[in-house]
Amino acid sequence: MEQYIPIVIMIGVGAAAGIVFTNINRWIGPKRPSEEKLSTYESGMEPVRSARERFSVKFYLVAMLFIVFDVEIVFMYPWAVLFRQLGMFGFVEMVVFIAILLVGYIYILKKGALQWH
Amino acid sequence: MIMTPQDYIAALPLGIVAVTAFLVLLIEAFRDGSVRVTSWLTALGLAAAFFVAMTRVFGAAPGTAFFGMYATGAFPDLMTAVFCVSGILTVLLSSAYLGKEHLVQGEYYAVLLSAVAGMIMMAAAADLVFFFLGLELMSIAFYILAGFARGRLMSNEAGLKYFLLGAFSTGFLLYGIALVYGATGRTAISAIPSHSLALAHSPVFVVGLALVLVGLLFKVAAFPFHMWAPDVYEGAPTTVSGFMATGGKAAAFSGFLLIFSPLALNALPTLSDVISLIAAASMILGNIVAVSQTSIKRMLAYSSIAHAGYILAGVVAGNRMGAEGVIFYLAAYTLMNIGAFGVVSILESGDGTGVTYDECAGLSRRAPVLSGLMAVFMFSLTGIPPFAGFFGKYYVFAGAIGGGYTWLAIIGVLMSVVSASYYLRLVVLMYFKEGTERNSSVSVPAASLAALVIAAIGLLGLGLFPSLLLQLTAWCF
Numbered sequence: 001m002e003q004y005i006p007i008v009i010m011i012g013v014g015a016a017a018g019i020v021f022t023n024i025n026r027w028i029g030p031k032r033p034s035e036e037k038l039s040t041y042e043s044g045m046e047p048v049r050s051a052r053e054r055f056s057v058k059f060y061l062v063a064m065l066f067i068v069f070d071v072e073i074v075f076m077y078p079w080a081v082l083f084r085q086l087g088m089f090g091f092v093e094m095v096v097f098i099a100i101l102l103v104g105y106i107y108i109l110k111k112g113a114l115q116w117h
Numbered sequence: 118m119i120m121t122p123q124d125y126i127a128a129l130p131l132g133i134v135a136v137t138a139f140l141v142l143l144i145e146a147f148r149d150g151s152v153r154v155t156s157w158l159t160a161l162g163l164a165a166a167f168f169v170a171m172t173r174v175f176g177a178a179p180g181t182a183f184f185g186m187y188a189t190g191a192f193p194d195l196m197t198a199v200f201c202v203s204g205i206l207t208v209l210l211s212s213a214y215l216g217k218e219h220l221v222q223g224e225y226y227a228v229l230l231s232a233v234a235g236m237i238m239m240a241a242a243a244d245l246v247f248f249f250l251g252l253e254l255m256s257i258a259f260y261i262l263a264g265f266a267r268g269r270l271m272s273n274e275a276g277l278k279y280f281l282l283g284a285f286s287t288g289f290l291l292y293g294i295a296l297v298y299g300a301t302g303r304t305a306i307s308a309i310p311s312h313s314l315a316l317a318h319s320p321v322f323v324v325g326l327a328l329v330l331v332g333l334l335f336k337v338a339a340f341p342f343h344m345w346a347p348d349v350y351e352g353a354p355t356t357v358s359g360f361m362a363t364g365g366k367a368a369a370f371s372g373f374l375l376i377f378s379p380l381a382l383n384a385l386p387t388l389s390d391v392i393s394l395i396a397a398a399s400m401i402l403g404n405i406v407a408v409s410q411t412s413i414k415r416m417l418a419y420s421s422i423a424h425a426g427y428i429l430a431g432v433v434a435g436n437r438m439g440a441e442g443v444i445f446y447l448a449a450y451t452l453m454n455i456g457a458f459g460v461v462s463i464l465e466s467g468d469g470t471g472v473t474y475d476e477c478a479g480l481s482r483r484a485p486v487l488s489g490l491m492a493v494f495m496f497s498l499t500g501i502p503p504f505a506g507f508f509g510k511y512y513v514f515a516g517a518i519g520g521g522y523t524w525l526a527i528i529g530v531l532m533s534v535v536s537a538s539y540y541l542r543l544v545v546l547m548y549f550k551e552g553t554e555r556n557s558s559v560s561v562p563a564a565s566l567a568a569l570v571i572a573a574i575g576l577l578g579l580g581l582f583p584s585l586l587l588q589l590t591a592w593c594f
Contacts (some may be wrong), residue, residue, distance in 0.1 A: 110146035
């Protein structure tokens with residue numbers, strides 16, 4: 001059982017950190033609520049309303065595209081750390097990867113997916 | 118770690134298809150509406166990949182590339198050729214169909230090429246992770262294609278239904294892969310047969326394989342996981358249905374041959390028995406429900422469940438003949454099923470209502486060539502010589518008998534008789550019944566006609582000279 005002690009400590013620290021970080025501003029921050037601030041997504045759409053109406057997909061489109069490029073960065077961090085060990089192989093592979101994403105980027109750019117109006 | 122040019126040469130067909138997909142996407146981005154160019158470029162890319170793959174099948178020894186990720190040899194190249202044929206025929210049929218349905222968009226071809234790339238990755242997988250990557254690439258492309266007719270409710274339903282159920286089944290497959298990895302300690306597909314005897318009683322290993330089985334059975338639309346197939350095939354654009362039913366099925370079955378190889382199945386008799394029961398149930402359910410359909414697209418969907426059952430009989434046989442029979446069957450099925458869906462796509466009126474049996478009455482007067490081609494596809498789907506469908510069934514069932522599943526072969530033959538009732542009913546209606554619309558003749562676009570003729574000639578060629586293909590399948594195992 002002894003090898004589980006670090007895991008238990010890890011869970012404890014993780015839980016404590018989570019509880020503290022999510023509540024710390026509630027405990028010490030000033031509160032000046034307004035209707036706009038209390039809504040779930042301040043910059044997005046109203047979370048509760050009739051579903052039987054048209055709504056703009058732009059918000060979701062941008063969110064979706066953001067994820068693609070977010071993931072790209074996630075892949076580039078470990079690659080950058082190991083860049084010297086991977087050498088030419090790693091460089092070529094990453095160029096191929098970015099080229100593939102670039103094709104997608106050019107496509108969404110030309111199709112106007114990033115234009116808000 | 119160093120990559121050699123040999124690695125890239127091994128993956129040349131995949132590279133050609135992927136690069137074509139990017140080119141199509143870029144052309145679509147810069148020259149909106151140049152669909153003629155993109156469709157021909159797509160067909161050209163697929164044809165190039167087909168020829169590269171075919172030149173390498175004969176005498177190829179199995180091996181791996183990209184550090185044990187990518188399998189080389191006759192099997193992946195031959196399956197690649199099947200996928201490319203499926204893609205080319207779909208492209209030829211699509212150009213006129215998309216115009217009729219007001220769906221002309223270059224993205225269609227880019228997504229179609231992505232699906233073919235995913236299929237090639239599945240057949241050329243030497244590692245479970247790589248296989249999963251290919252499966253997802255293919256499936257996501259299919260979700261998009263199924264819902265491509267955005268303005269039609271049926272198509273939206275098909276896309277959403279396929280996406281939700283497909284994502285769910287992917288979860289099963291991935292969890293199975295995780296458990297198999299946990300049991301064997303490796304993600305290489307070759308680890309499955311080599312560990313099967315030693316781990317035959319390990320719950321983690323067997324449950325893992327069973328979950329992988331669930332994921333694959335969903336993709337081939339076999340009995341307990343078939344519920345999505347009729348609605349998706351009916352709602353999706355008809356050419357897409359044909360593509361999903363042939364290329365998608367062939368890709369999933371190449372996964373079957375890789376993961377549930379004869380070596381693995383012989384070590385796990387319980388798993389074989391489960392697969393054989395699923396095969397029997399798929400044949401029975403698919404054929405009997407297909408009899409009562411009025412829409413031809415729905416009939417073809419149920420019959421595709423039945424065909425999944427026949428092909429599973431070849432998988433479960435656990436011997437060379439069965440495995441080679443599966444490849445032969447998949448090649449024949451690709452030609453005859455795309456042909457059948459292609460004829461339906463030509464007959465459709467363009468409002469997305471599909472074609473019923475009654476509408477085909479007296480078709481031979483209005484469209485003699487089309488009716489003749491449809492009759493060829495129907496005879497081949499029934500399994501009547503001299504068409505390739507007969508030899509596919511013959512090798513699959515002969516393999517099943519050799520593997521000790523005589524009862525499965527008997528059910529298969531009996532169910533083929535049932536299938537004659539709904540396939541041949543169409544032929545009877547076309548030739549021996551008077552139709553209501555006597556005057557309107559059906560116009561057949563040239564590219565679509567070319568696709569149908571290629572498929573029919575292929576069926577006749579493989580039916581008269583099955584050794585042409587069997588020489589190649591012999592190199593696969």
